[in-house]
Amino acid sequence: MTSTPPLPQLQFSFTIVAEVDPGLPIDRRTDESLEIIPITGGRVTGAISGEVQPGGADWCLYRNDGAFNVEARYWIRTDDGDIVDVVNVGRISPGSSPDAVDGIFMSTPQFRTTAPALQWLTQRVFIGRAEAFGTHTTIDVFEVIS
Incomplete structure (x- = not known):
């Protein structure tokens, strides 16, 4: 008889609001x-805080099977002056959520930085819960802790 493994636990880390x-x-x-959605700025609050820098973008592929592929690439300058590169990939499956078409989706953000105090971002796994609005996208970032 096989047993079901325990579910991973999540811990909230920070929120990214990308304009x-x-x-x-x-x-x-x-x-x-395929559309490119320009990222023009924004704010990060929580375990890290800083500004989303203008110049990034989100590539959104509207697929013929009703799914959406999203891939955002941008960078953050923390309040301490450190730079964090962000690559955030998500997929919305048809029927995965009644709100998916209206903008709620899950993603897998990955981070790169040379800042010693922020190396934890490069060493851990994160899940994002994103919601798209007309002028911004809000991503609540959770660390997978077990």
């Missing part, structure tokens, strides 16, 4: 389209 401009169409094929 965005309207999406820019890049490619359209049959029933799929």
